[in-house]
Structures are given as structure tokens and as C-alpha cells.
Amino acid sequence: MLVGKPDCTFARQKVYHPPRKYISILDKLASEGTQMDEDRASGEITIPGYDTLAERGDAVETSPWGDSAYQRHYVWPGVEPLLPELSGARVLDAGCGIGEYVGRFLERGADVVGFDASAEATAIARKRYGDRATFYRADLTEPLEFVPDDAFDLVFCNLVLDHVEDWKPAFTAFRRHLAPDGELVFTTIHPMRRYRRHRDELSGYHETDSYVLEWGETDAQIVQYHRPIEEIVDSLGESGFRLDEFREIRPRERYEAHNPERYETAMEAPDTLCVRARPIGTDR
Numbered sequence: 001m002l003v004g005k006p007d008c009t010f011a012r013q014k015v016y017h018p019p020r021k022y023i024s025i026l027d028k029l030a031s032e033g034t035q036m037d038e039d040r041a042s043g044e045i046t047i048p049g050y051d052t053l054a055e056r057g058d059a060v061e062t063s064p065w066g067d068s069a070y071q072r073h074y075v076w077p078g079v080e081p082l083l084p085e086l087s088g089a090r091v092l093d094a095g096c097g098i099g100e101y102v103g104r105f106l107e108r109g110a111d112v113v114g115f116d117a118s119a120e121a122t123a124i125a126r127k128r129y130g131d132r133a134t135f136y137r138a139d140l141t142e143p144l145e146f147v148p149d150d151a152f153d154l155v156f157c158n159l160v161l162d163h164v165e166d167w168k169p170a171f172t173a174f175r176r177h178l179a180p181d182g183e184l185v186f187t188t189i190h191p192m193r194r195y196r197r198h199r200d201e202l203s204g205y206h207e208t209d210s211y212v213l214e215w216g217e218t219d220a221q222i223v224q225y226h227r228p229i230e231e232i233v234d235s236l237g238e239s240g241f242r243l244d245e246f247r248e249i250r251p252r253e254r255y256e257a258h259n260p261e262r263y264e265t266a267m268e269a270p271d272t273l274c275v276r277a278r279p280i281g282t283d284r
């Protein structure tokens, strides 16, 4: 478990080192004899971190949600062409945050269910769109018992898996809840970007490893995982998906005016990955 320099997603974050709070949580659990794997420990930090960011709202200078310049002018133009026809589509927004994408899907005529592990973010999403969409507080690393099987045309998961160590349980659940001809679209920070920015803190490009960020002027801490690209592709295949589109998002020109620094680095090398996958066969 390592810490590192801030990722540009979180342009104003400062370095948090060493991760004493993280270590102390693990030490405390070990001394209490509690069984706690690293993934759950990650949630113990990340979700309260997102609760804080949701509570702080506009007071947080760099938004983690879909309303940031990075998301509006870089991620969304990259991801939108991969989405199916949304009018009448049944969409599950996994890790919906405060509902930024739920709003975009509703505008385009979709029926939307959103869930997020942050109680504060879920409450805000429900307040904004609860009259038109359904929201749950839930963790995507656990079975999603609140939604039926084969129920969605699209499972959308935007910049959420970055906080999850093992993607296979989440992908397996997504596949279960997708209609046989449905599709999964997700985004994640490009592993090469993470590796280049955090190489001193990571075990190596080929290893899955994590670090903790402290978010700007807040005391929110967020655990981020690096993993090699081959693990992303393998996790999909091992969870019953066929890779359909794999895009290293290229910045549009107008992004430069909104976030010149990140535009420049995204022009030099890809910043964020956008993936579309489809279920294989009908075995669940």
C-alpha cells in the first residue's frame, strides 16, 4: 500500500504521505483481530472521503463529479459516442455520485436506476432526480440485490472502478443485471497515466497497487488503484464479457480553454480509457 503525488484528475490535490491514517486503520484492525481485506479497507477510507466531498459541494474547488471541466469537456465527449440509443433505454448508473450522468440520461429519455456507496452523494442525487429516477445506496463489490437480473440495456460506470481492487465481482454482477443484448460502458484513468505519475509509489507497472490522495483543501482521502491494461482486458473476459470498443480518449480542442494543463498532458499521452463490452452467451 503506497501513497503518491496527486493525479491530474484532482489537479489541486496535494501529496499525502505517508498514509498514516490508512496504516493506522489496518494496524488497529489487526490488533483487534478483525479480518479486513485491503479492498474493504479501501472503502473504509474512500467512501467517507466521497461523503465529505458531497457534503462540501461547491466549496470543493475541483469537483470529483461529472460537472468538472475534465468530465464535461473530455470524458463525456469521449464516452457519449459509445452509448446505445438512450431513448427508452433501461440504464443502471453504477457509482452515480451526485447524479450528474443520471441527469444526462434522463434528458435523453432513459429510465434510470442509480446507486452509489456514498450516503451523502446518493442523498444529493435523490434530491435532484428522485422524482424521475430510482436511487440506492450500495457497494458495487457486493451483490446488487435491489435490481432484477437481465434488466438493463446499459450498465454505465464512470470513474468508479479506479477505487476497487478486484473488478471481477463487479463485472460479474453487471453481467447478471444486463439484458443479454445489453452493454457495459465504463471509464477509468489510463493505467499508463497513473503509472507515469505515480511510478515512485507503485510496485511496478505490472502489479495492481494503490495509493491514497488527499483532496485539495478538504480532509477527504480517496484510495486509487493502478492496474495494468492486460488485467482490465482479462477481468472482462473472465467475467463473461466480450470487449467491443476500447478507446484512449483524445481531447477535443475546446477542452483546452477549460483545463489547459490537463489538455496538454492528454494530448501528449492518453489520460482516460473508455471501454464498451457485451455479455457473452447466456450462462450466468
Ligand SMILES: C[S@@+](CC[C@H](N)C(=O)[O-])C[C@H]1O[C@@H](n2cnc3c(N)ncnc32)[C@H](O)[C@@H]1O
Pocket: 043, 046, 047, 050, 064, 065, 066, 067, 071, 094, 095, 096, 097, 098, 099, 100, 101, 115, 116, 117, 118, 121, 138, 139, 140, 141, 157, 158, 159, 160, 163, 164
Ligand atoms: C469520481 S466519482 C464519480 C461519480 C459519478 N460516476 C460521476 O462521474 O459523476 C466516484 C464515485 O464512486 C463511488 N464509489 C467508490 N467506490 C464505490 C463502490 N465500491 N461502490 C459504489 N460506489 C463507489 C464514490 O462514492 C463516488 O461517488
